[in-house]
Amino acid sequence: MAKPLEYNATLKERIDLTDALSIFRIEPDQPPTRPWFVPGQYCVLGANNLEKPELGSVRRSMSIASAPEDEGPTEFYIRWVAKPESENPFTHLLWKIKAGDRMYMRPVAAGVFTIKDTIGLEDTRLRVMVAAGTGSAPFVSMVRSELNRNPKADLSKWVLLHGASYPADLGYREELMRLSETNGLKYWGTVSRPKEAPGWTGDVGRVESFFDAARLPDLEKRLGLPPGGFTPQNVVIYICGLTGTITGTVIPLIDRAFIPDFKRIREALGVPADAKDSVFYEQYDTEPVINVKDPSVVEPLRERMQAALARL
Numbered sequence: 001m002a003k004p005l006e007y008n009a010t011l012k013e014r015i016d017l018t019d020a021l022s023i024f025r026i027e028p029d030q031p032p033t034r035p036w037f038v039p040g041q042y043c044v045l046g047a048n049n050l051e052k053p054e055l056g057s058v059r060r061s062m063s064i065a066s067a068p069e070d071e072g073p074t075e076f077y078i079r080w081v082a083k084p085e086s087e088n089p090f091t092h093l094l095w096k097i098k099a100g101d102r103m104y105m106r107p108v109a110a111g112v113f114t115i116k117d118t119i120g121l122e123d124t125r126l127r128v129m130v131a132a133g134t135g136s137a138p139f140v141s142m143v144r145s146e147l148n149r150n151p152k153a154d155l156s157k158w159v160l161l162h163g164a165s166y167p168a169d170l171g172y173r174e175e176l177m178r179l180s181e182t183n184g185l186k187y188w189g190t191v192s193r194p195k196e197a198p199g200w201t202g203d204v205g206r207v208e209s210f211f212d213a214a215r216l217p218d219l220e221k222r223l224g225l226p227p228g229g230f231t232p233q234n235v236v237i238y239i240c241g242l243t244g245t246i247t248g249t250v251i252p253l254i255d256r257a258f259i260p261d262f263k264r265i266r267e268a269l270g271v272p273a274d275a276k277d278s279v280f281y282e283q284y285d286t287e288p289v290i291n292v293k294d295p296s297v298v299e300p301l302r303e304r305m306q307a308a309l310a311r312l
């Protein structure tokens with residue numbers, strides 16, 4: 001049992017988008033000197049189980065959705081997990097916390113899922129951000145930060161593809177649509193249960209289906225790329241969320257020679273050591289993205305990667 005956490009922060013505000021999706025704005029007692037994180041990083045939130053003290057406390061990593069330059073509380077976009085794995089799920093404790101209540105927030109950020117730590121700030125390629133559910137949080141932080149530093153920033157190299165079951169689950173949609181109009185952000189939301197969303201006129205299907213071979217030409221057109229131009233020469237991919245989204249994006253993009261930033265996958269697919277990574281991901285669960293130990297999985301993918309690299 002994890003020992004009780006000493007609370008050091010206050011939940012200032014929560015915005016419940018649905019029963020299971022909320023934005024939390026949390027303020028540590030001792031606000032760190034800004035900027036204390038880089039867009040794309042996460043920090044650790046925690047709570048004690050007050051109803052069942054015998055279960056102790058729990059801490060979980062959460063991507064930061066606010067920008068480093070923002071004044072006031074730090075923002076997080078969190079889903080209540082319906083089928084947790086642990087006996088003391090954090091999200092179930094968090095959902096009982098109201099504005100004004102105390103909680104734990106480690107005011108130290110971590111993670112290398114940042115532009116700086118991956119392709120570098122000067123890289124001019126399109127940055128295609130793929131998110132399902134709350135996986136959009138780090139990308140929201142990134143575009144907000146661009147705007148904070150320059151309200152007239154040209155966001156046309158930022159592409160955000162956001163998937164959810166229903167339109168109401170597409171958090172931050174209004175803000176992102178506004179940025180499409182004012183700053184050229186390329187943003188498309190897609191819903192996987194359109195039959196239950198009458199009136200929805202946007203894209204349908206899971207977010208990773210944008211990368212199906214049959215749909216890639218449409219994405220190329222939307223992005224102003226020539227046919228066949230969706231390649232690592234022009235595009236870099238960032239994915240955030242659960243394994244299904246990551247695997248579903250990584251695998252079709254093997255045929256376009258996109259190289260995942262994960263040593264064991266690179267090795268399994270026979271990627272030359274000097275080839276640069278072009279797919280970066282932040283994974284919210286622990287399932288393997290590709291089962292590199294299973295030859296029946298790896299061999300066909302390896303062949304596809306070798307063929308794609310040879311076409312370059």
Ligand SMILES: Cc1cc2nc3c(=O)[nH]c(=O)nc-3n(C[C@H](O)[C@H](O)[C@H](O)COP(=O)(O)OP(=O)(O)OC[C@H]3O[C@@H](n4cnc5c(N)ncnc54)[C@H](O)[C@@H]3O)c2cc1C
Nearest residue numbers: 060061062063077078079084085086089090091134284285
């Ligand atoms: C670096 C990092 C950043 C993260 N950032 C966020 C974030 O910004 N927002 C957020 O909601 N979660 C985020 N998570 C997931 C979070 O840390 C917890 O795993 C999640 O909140 C479930 O914790 P729990 O204790 O309630 O459930 P647990 O008992 O720990 O159950 C874990 C299981 O919950 C499921 N799960 C985890 N995250 C999600 C999710 N977002 N949506 C649906 N199912 C999920 C998975 O199947 C996982 O195996 C992040 C995880 C990591 C590693």
